[in-house]
Amino acid sequence: MIPFKGQDAVVQDRGGSVTLRLGRRPPVGAASRGRDQSWACGLRDAFVAENAKRRAKGLCKLCEGEAPFSRADGDPYLETHHIVWLAQGGSDTVENTVELCPNCHRKMHVLKREADIAILRAKAKP
Ligand SMILES: [Zn+2]
Numbered sequence: 001m002i003p004f005k006g007q008d009a010v011v012q013d014r015g016g017s018v019t020l021r022l023g024r025r026p027p028v029g030a031a032s033r034g035r036d037q038s039w040a041c042g043l044r045d046a047f048v049a050e051n052a053k054r055r056a057k058g059l060c061k062l063c064e065g066e067a068p069f070s071r072a073d074g075d076p077y078l079e080t081h082h083i084v085w086l087a088q089g090g091s092d093t094v095e096n097t098v099e100l101c102p103n104c105h106r107k108m109h110v111l112k113r114e115a116d117i118a119i120l121r122a123k124a125k126p
């Protein structure tokens with residue numbers, strides 16, 4: 001069983017049943033099921049992720065806001081971001097990762113603002 005598979009509601013209609021799709025399903029075969037990397041930017045090292053999480057203390061490194069919600073196990077939900085993306089030669093190290101709230105994480109990937117990157121760089125230093 002995979003939680004969060006998308007919620008389908010089966011509606012009984014006169015001619016038979018119709019399945020309504022509520023919510024988007026990830027494409028079949030998409031990223032690492034079973035590992036909690038819902039919006040990972042290529043994270044490979046669980047230790048590094050854990051470390052970044054601990055440093056974050058539940059606060060986003062960019063807006064300094066609290067995680068929008070907690071995971072089932074009670075940990076604040078933040079996403080690990082690589083300041084220099086792995087695809088661009090960034091390293092999977094503590095210095096190159098920060099915890100961001102989902103909004104800021106998306107923003108980093110969409111806007112790629114130098115000013116934001118500079119802020120994260122400064123904060124990622126141990
Ligand atoms: Zn944020």
Ligand SMILES: [Zn+2]
Nearest residue numbers: 041080081082
């Ligand atoms: Zn990222």
